[in-house]
Amino acid sequence: MEYAxxxxxxxxxxxxxxxxxxxLQAQNTPPELQVGALTDNIHVIAGAGGNxxxxxGEDGVFVIDDGMPHVIDSVAAAISTITSEPVRMIFNTHxxxxxxxxxxxxxxxxxxxxAHDNVRKRMSTKQFSxxxxxxxxxxxxxxxxxxxxxxxxxxHMNGETVVAKxxxxxxxxxxxILQFSSAxxxxxxxxxxxGSYPVIDISGGGSIQGMIAAVDTVLPLLxxxxxxxxxxxxxxxxxxxxxYQDMMSTVVRRMLILMEEGKSVDEIVAKR
Numbered sequence: 001m002e003y004a005x006x007x008x009x010x011x012x013x014x015x016x017x018x019x020x021x022x023x024l025q026a027q028n029t030p031p032e033l034q035v036g037a038l039t040d041n042i043h044v045i046a047g048a049g050g051n052x053x054x055x056x057g058e059d060g061v062f063v064i065d066d067g068m069p070h071v072i073d074s075v076a077a078a079i080s081t082i083t084s085e086p087v088r089m090i091f092n093t094h095x096x097x098x099x100x101x102x103x104x105x106x107x108x109x110x111x112x113x114x115a116h117d118n119v120r121k122r123m124s125t126k127q128f129s130x131x132x133x134x135x136x137x138x139x140x141x142x143x144x145x146x147x148x149x150x151x152x153x154x155x156h157m158n159g160e161t162v163v164a165k166x167x168x169x170x171x172x173x174x175x176x177i178l179q180f181s182s183a184x185x186x187x188x189x190x191x192x193x194x195g196s197y198p199v200i201d202i203s204g205g206g207s208i209q210g211m212i213a214a215v216d217t218v219l220p221l222l223x224x225x226x227x228x229x230x231x232x233x234x235x236x237x238x239x240x241x242x243x244y245q246d247m248m249s250t251v252v253r254r255m256l257i258l259m260e261e262g263k264s265v266d267e268i269v270a271k272r
Contacts, residue, residue: 032047033045033046033047033048033071033074033075033078034046034047035078035081035082036235038053038183038185038227038229038235039183039185039227041055041056041057041158042054042055042056042180042183042185043056043082044229044235045067045075045078045079046234048066048067048068048071048074048075048078048098049065049067049068049071049097049098049099049101050065050067050093050096050098050099050189050190050231050232051065051187051229051230051231051232051233052064052065052066052067052075052078053065053178053185053187053229054079054082054083055158055160055162055180056082056083056085056158057157057158057159057160058158058159059088059157059158060085060086060088060089060157060158061079061083061085061086061087061088061089062087062088062089062090062091062155062157062158062162063079063087063089063090063091063106063111064090064091064093064178064187064229065090065091065092065093065099065100065187065189066090066092066099066100066101066102066103066105066106067098067099067101067102068097068098068101068102069097069101069102069104069105070101071101072101072102072105075102076102076105086109086110086111087106087109087111088111088112089111089112089113089114089155090102090103090106090111090112090113090114091113091114091115091164091176091178092113092114092115092119092145093115093175093176093177093178093187093188093189093190093231094115094116094119094171094172094174094175094176094189094190094204095115095118095119095122095123095172095174095204096172096190096201096204097136099189099190099231100115100119100123100139100143103139103142103143103144103145104139104140104142104143107142107143107146108142112146112147113143113144113145113146113147114145114146114147114148114149114153114164115145115147115148115174115176116148116149116150116166116174116175116176117148117149117150117174118172118173118174118205119145119148119174120144120145120148121174122172122173122174122204123138123139123143123144123145124138124139124144125138126138127203127204128203129201129203129204130202130203131199131200131201131202131203149164149166150166151165151166152164152165152166159182160180160181160182160183161180161181161182162178162179162180162181163178163179163181164176164177164178165177165178165179167191167214167217167218168205168210168214169205169206169207169210169213169214170191170200170206170207170210170211170213170214171189171190171191171198171199171200171201171204171206171211171214171231172190172201172204172205172206173204173205173206174204174205175189175190175191175206175214176189177189177191177218177221179221183227184223184225184226184227185226185227185228185229186218186221186222186226186227186228186229187229188218188228188229188230188231188241189231190231190232191211191214191215191218191231192215192228192230192231192233192236192241192244193230193231193232193233193244194228194230194232194233194234194235194236194240194244195233195234195240196232196233197247197251198211198248208248208252211248212245212248212249212252215241215244215245215248216245218241219238219241219242219245222238222241223238224237224238226238228240228241255268258271
């Protein structure tokens with residue numbers, strides 16, 4: 001029984017072990033930001049933590065995620081190379097500091113922060129992370145989302161329909177994906193780490209089972225022409241997302257066999 005109860009923790013920590021040290025090092029390394037265009041008015045900024053999307057047009061600038069707090073000046077400068085207009089709204093795909101670390105800066109300049117209900121709940125209370133074995137204090141009041149939602153919310157702006165949907169208990173309990181209907185672009189947040197193992201925040205409500213279920217939910221919403229922005233990693237298509245799903249399912253299947261054989265966590269890690 002004890003072994004079974006530890007299943008979610010063991011399995012998730014095994015999956016993220018390969019990324020843990022590089023993630024810790026990256027947090028303290030000043031980034032060189034890269035700006036690329038997906039369409040005429042949708043750009044991606046990489047290198048500030050999670051991938052940032054910048055959507056521009058006559059109705060205002062809409063940004064998805066805003067990077068780590070110590071690089072916010074670089075993020076603001078990168079956005080200024082795309083548009084001279086102020087950021088009207090920011091959408092946080094989840095609460096982690098590498099995706100919502102710029103909230104306070106932008107909100108102080110009049111930007112409206114939008115996120116799932118659980119993002120505000122997590123950010124407004126003290127959190128303990130098993131992933132990094134550390135405690136995170138509540139975010140400043142000015143950094144909290146001021147508009148939150150339960151299941152989905154739709155934005156009608158810049159000639160586009162942008163639909164945000166909550167996908168529960170994957171990377172965290174507050175993950176959202178966003179789809180640009182006409183442009184056929186999707187931002188999947190940290191439900192998709194393109195080219196690497198997933199990072200799963202168990203303390204934040206995530207699980208490997210939830211990650212697999214999340215991708216199962218997302219795949220039917222996309223097609224062969226969809227341009228996918230992952231939470232981390234390069235731009236992708238449904239081909240890479242399916243490969244990511246296959247990888248997670250294969251790893252879980254192999255681990256379950258070893259766990260049923262009574263192997264310890266260390267023994268499973270040693271088998272790679």
